Amino acid sequence: MISRLDEVSSIINSGTPIMVAGGADMMRRLPRGNWIGGTTPFILGSADNAQTRDSLFINIMPPEAKLKSIQRYGMGGLHMLPEDVPDKGFTLVIMPTGTLVHQAFAKEAPHYPGIYSKTLSGWVSGSKSGHFSGRPQVFYGPRGHCMDDEVVAMHMELPENLVASVEMINVFEPEERPIIRFPNDGFITTHATIDGESVNFAEYLTARKANLDYPLLADYCGARINVSIKQYDVASGQVSFYGPLFRNVDYRFAKPVTDMKQKLMNFLPKDGTRPVFSCICVSNYMQGMLQDFPSSNFDGPVAYGEIAHLLLNQTMTYLRIVKK
Amino acid sequence: MLPSETDPIWTKILNGEIQCQFSHVGTCMLLAYLKRSLVGNARQEKLNSSIHDLRTHLLKYEPLLRSDIERIFGHD
Numbered sequence: 001m002i003s004r005l006d007e008v009s010s011i012i013n014s015g016t017p018i019m020v021a022g023g024a025d026m027m028r029r030l031p032r033g034n035w036i037g038g039t040t041p042f043i044l045g046s047a048d049n050a051q052t053r054d055s056l057f058i059n060i061m062p063p064e065a066k067l068k069s070i071q072r073y074g075m076g077g078l079h080m081l082p083e084d085v086p087d088k089g090f091t092l093v094i095m096p097t098g099t100l101v102h103q104a105f106a107k108e109a110p111h112y113p114g115i116y117s118k119t120l121s122g123w124v125s126g127s128k129s130g131h132f133s134g135r136p137q138v139f140y141g142p143r144g145h146c147m148d149d150e151v152v153a154m155h156m157e158l159p160e161n162l163v164a165s166v167e168m169i170n171v172f173e174p175e176e177r178p179i180i181r182f183p184n185d186g187f188i189t190t191h192a193t194i195d196g197e198s199v200n201f202a203e204y205l206t207a208r209k210a211n212l213d214y215p216l217l218a219d220y221c222g223a224r225i226n227v228s229i230k231q232y233d234v235a236s237g238q239v240s241f242y243g244p245l246f247r248n249v250d251y252r253f254a255k256p257v258t259d260m261k262q263k264l265m266n267f268l269p270k271d272g273t274r275p276v277f278s279c280i281c282v283s284n285y286m287q288g289m290l291q292d293f294p295s296s297n298f299d300g301p302v303a304y305g306e307i308a309h310l311l312l313n314q315t316m317t318y319l320r321i322v323k324k
Numbered sequence: 325m326l327p328s329e330t331d332p333i334w335t336k337i338l339n340g341e342i343q344c345q346f347s348h349v350g351t352c353m354l355l356a357y358l359k360r361s362l363v364g365n366a367r368q369e370k371l372n373s374s375i376h377d378l379r380t381h382l383l384k385y386e387p388l389l390r391s392d393i394e395r396i397f398g399h400d
Contacts, residue, residue, distance in 0.1 A: 116354035117381040165388055168349045221359070222345030223352030248363050249356075309350050324387040 001299065002046050002055050005029060011060065012141070017067045017154060019092050019277060020139065021125075021301035022056040027139050028146060030056075034067055035141030036152040038094035038125030038301065044280050045299030047291050057301060059277045061156055062321060065089065068155040072140045072147070075100055079108070081153060085118040089157040090164035090319060092277055093122035096136040096148050097304035105151065106311040107187070107244055116309050119164040121319040122153075123279040124305030136304065162321050164276075166308040169316040170224045171263040171284070174217040174252035182245045189245060190237045201239045202232040213287055214254040215314050218246075227251065228283065228313035242305070243313045260288025264316065268298055278318035279303040326382055327397060334375040337396070338362055346392045354381055 003011070005026055011018055012033035020027060020037035027037045043057045061067070068089065073081050078101055085091040095102050102124060109115055126136045138152045139145065158164060178195045192201040215226035228242040245251070257263060264284070278300040284290070285302045298318060306317040327333055336342040338358055346352050358374040382389060 110357060116350045116357065117377070117384060119350075163385065163387055165348060165385065166350060220356035221352045222347070223349045223356075225353075246360060248360055309353055322387060 001058060002043065003058050004055050008056050008058055011058070017061040017070075017156070019059040019061075019094070019154065020056050020141075021058075023053070024134075024137050024146060026054065026056050028144075030139075030141070030144070032144045033141050034070060035139070036070060036092065036094055036154050037139035037141065038096070038123065038152075039127050039137045040125060040301045040303065041128035042282065042285055042291075042302035043299065044285065044290060044293055044302055045295040057299070059300070061154070062276055064162060064321070065156040065158055065276075068157045070140070070142050071153045071155065072145075073101070073151040073153065074149065075104060078104055078151065079112065081151065082112040082115050082118060082120065084153065084155055085120050086155055086157045087118065088160065089155065090119035090121060090276070091153050091155045092319070093120065093151055093153045093307055094125055094138045095122070095151040096138055097124045097126045098136065099149050101149060101151050102305065102311075103187075106305075109310045110244065110246075119166055119319070120307060120309055121166045121277060121317065122307040123301055123303035124307070124311070126282065126304035158321065161324050163324055164319060164321050167318050167320060168223065168306075168308050168312065169264065169267045169318075170226060170314075171257055171260060171267060172215060172217060172224065172226060172254040172314065174219070174224065175255055176252070178252070180216065180251040180253075181249070182247055182251070185244060185246050187244055188238055188240045190239070200237050202234050202237050205229070205232045205239060206234050210253075211256070213283070214256060216251040217254055218249045218251050226254070226312065226314045243311055257287070260284060261290055261293060264288065264290070264293075267316075268296070273297065273320055275318035275320050278316065279306055280316040281306055281314045283314050284316070326379055326386075326393065329372070329375050329379055333397065334378065335371060338371065338374055338378070342396070344396050346389060348385055348388050348392075351381060351385060351389060351392075354378065
């Protein structure tokens with residue numbers, strides 16, 4: 001929910017753990033306490049510019065969840081993050097976009113032991129290009145530290161009768177053909193096989209006049225996972241991506257989405273689900289012109305990457321708690 | 325109720341003989357990861373640890389996966 005600075009400060013002073021999103025200047029004025037924060041220019045469900053207004057978006061942690069710890073992880077300690085996620089509970093993380101920790105998490109998280117069975121949710125912070133507030137930042141509330149090269153995490157424990165789960169909404173659907181495969185894991189490729197035929201992928205995308213608004217999709221045993229194309233360059237022959245590619249996985253181009261807003265509305269749960277936290281990708285937000293998306297239980301920061309166990313692209317993700 | 329780790333259904337799931345889809349994204353990711361990691365590495369030890377990881381995961385998320393579990397294991 002959107003709250004004024006004095007309201008957010010009051011909640012922090014009460015000891016209640018919260019996640020905060022908005023402008024860095026506002027977050028610098030918050031008292032120390034049980035909170036983590038990240039910068040974003042946009043909030044889904046609020047038309048104002050989050051980096052210039054005099055309010056912040058917050059998610060209050062549910063009363064049945066108990067704060068275990070709030071931690072920060074730099075490059076040297078990032079591998080410790082999944083170990084710290086409670087077996088019974090969840091962890092909310094925020095990491096700044098375009099940083100070494102962001103790239104390291106994207107690349108290494110799929111191989112972290114236990115990453116798929118622990119509930120890790122969160123978002124990648126960002127800032128509006130050219131905005132005076134500068135680089136994407138995260139905040140470590142216990143000391144009021146503002147950082148642009150670390151991950152902040154709030155570890156929460158749940159009682160035995162509850163289980164936390166991260167969910168993903170992907171409005172993109174794959175085309176039937178072609179089937180694309182890559183020779184190596186990684187964020188950059190030169191070659192791909194298109195329906196079994198080896199090609200320079202940058203040349204192929206150029207000939208196809210590929211629209212970078214739409215990701216590649218892979219089917220992970222029923223989950224459609226996007227990998228967004230960052231850029232392609234025929235001169236170097238390279239194509240780079242916002243998420244990691246894996247060999248031995250079939251990828252397909254996404255079909256164009258003409259009504260992002262309506263599709264998103266259709267996918268939102270209709271059972272009254274009130275997520276602990278949700279976020280949506282900035283690419284979907286801009287493409288779908290979601291500035292006037294109606295306020296709902298799924299309001300939240302517009303993210304430069306969504307975290308649902310792994311780093312995801314061009315999705316909406318949310319964290320919910322379910323009774324066993 | 326999930327079958328024990330020695331039940332052959334786990335091997336069939338992991339080698340793709342039985343195609344499974346789940347409604348929980350973490351489960352989908354785990355199964356895809358385990359299947360990928362077994363390609364070109366079909367040692368029994370690796371298979372056993374993958375079966376253990378998958379079964380432990382399904383036990384944890386059973387409240388969210390009841391219909392999937394019933395569909396996949398219910399009539400085996």
